[in-house]
Amino acid sequence: MFYFLSKTIDVLLMPLTMAFIAFLYVLLTKNRARSRKVLIGTLTALYLVSNPILVNELLKWWEPKSLNEEKKYEVAVILTGGIIKLYHAPTKHVFFGKSGDRAVQAFELYKRGKIKKIIISGGEGSLRGSKRNNSENNGIRQFLMESGVAADDIVQDSLALNTRQNAVNTAMILKTQFNTDKCMLITSAFHLPRAEGCFRKEGIMVMPCPSHYLQEDAVIWFDKLFPSEEALASFYLVWHEMIGYVVYKVVGYI
Template identity: 25%
Template structure:
């Protein structure tokens, strides 16, 4: 469940309770919900939650050598809207689809893998890889260079299925392209799957430490940042609890 949606549902419950003999409880719940929504929308809460995620991994250092492969995580294309309109619909995190073009140009021998199926609870047959491939081709990546993994439903399956598909060899260097806030959990999951990848973060939501206590982006933007960060922190805790990562907040590998 999306955290902000949960607050909205609590607000609805509070209204219902106020029409019953539990009116006192309903008023307290309504007040609590309003305070939490105000904090999410009009305070730096979202920035404070996002910053430790986005700053966990630095930008990739090209001086370390040429990569053998590039793994691009899905999460940009809305498969339902794409299927409805018969054309790719990018809903967010477009940087995940733009960054591979520059990497492909710079490293012409690197293998390029896009991994993403459908995260829908009810299967519809629409696969993100199928709709993302034309976008990647339009950015200049030849179709014959693209390797598509189209069955995964989440980051854990991204790692497992991609490793199975490309069979990385010992000593090979693979980049992992995903949103900066999503990188800690992604790296942790790939490490647990014994697929050694290097972070190539994109799609930043903050400029840096100077934005921590910024009140310039409030309202809907504040809600969006808080919601994104909360979902990622919940994902980190859940991944650690079920054993899909070895650390709560994975970071750069120690040399």
Template identity: 30%
Template sequence: MILLSKLLPVFVYPLSLVMECVAAALVCLYFRKQKAAIWLLGIALVVAYLPATEIVATMLVKKVERTYLPVDIYSVKGDAIVVLGGGGRPKSYPRTNVEFSEAGERMFHGIRLFKAGAAPVVIVSGGGIDFILKDQCEGRDMAELMIEFGMPADSIIIEDKARNTYENALYVKEIMEEKKMGKNIVLVSSALHMVRSVPIFRRMGFTVIPAPCDYIAEEKPYNWFSLLPNAWNLAWSSSVMKEMLGIAVYKMKGWL
């Protein structure tokens, strides 16, 4: 099931849909269905272009990211700050140290909240996908980086088993119940991921204070360049589709 959940989004990303349409068009041409092939190629062109433009990508990202807005770090209080995995790159050749990824702001934001007094401890949550990187553990990697950047080691609790957002919530709940820590958490993740993670943690019984970070879409005027496609915009649109598919799958499984 974990493997399926990781592979399924690949087939609905814009680039994948384009390839699927082109493949179907080639099949239609082979069977002399030229009209169907033209339609499929037209769909492929639209799917390739629109999500890769700044206007469409920004619109999609804003719709998701603006669900939860930034919080005043000095006004939030919880029993623990929970930082979800995805912000680091493991020690893997040629890297000799754990490094920040594009979502590394999650760890910085966790440190920021801790220093502001939002909670006495930080729980870093994330295991590894054993069929992808057997030695990777996001929880341990995040803890290593946070200590390097000033977090006291005795204020960090590592959750190192979770392989998806549902398991993040499940295993964090087990840790907090075992340590009798209460159920009020300040939840840190990328703004794009909050729309899925917050409901899951609330369904687990937590009182959640969302503390999103790592916003992608900015408030700025569009221009003619906004109509030009590029890989970054396509990646952002793909990330939105991944979250929407994740929400749909989690609802079907009864996790949301």
């Protein structure tokens, strides 16, 4: 039920969905004065959430700074979610998604001797039932092994369907298989605040390791004053995380 509700809330509170509802209201209402105000308000809001300068400042505030990785950890956890776009099992061909940097960061830490074991946490669920898809989890494992990570150093948790389940399942794995409550947490920088909160709630001492940064050190030029599809996409991701953080806080997951 929580999975279904979270996905529904996520869709309804997204910028384009709200804008679509507002424009539909403008078309259907007979109150012209009110429709004009709604139209102006909606266009203003769309400009604000698609302005590269404003969105980049929001990202700089939300995304944590890159942290010191000099400490060595026995285990690192990679949270799935857009890492693998497609995994063709028969040919073992891996196509990376937008957050593929998560897997790359894990491999680099392993190669440098900063971590010894890697837990891949996350599966894919369906709103229509309990059907699960482990292709992304398997694809990440395939990439890590082909890159040089020993198969025995990889643990798969394909049962977790959300960030809270990532934390709960990881806590159990750390306790039963590694006899520890410490791990390095690898996920996208915009997702890290919610993920870190969930892991700490489950009693895990986390060393956060942000990857896949959305913010930029871009020079401000006149083109940054105009709306941008890329900025809107980045706002969508961080807005989704802010809503998720509040919901998780309310239900006690953080």
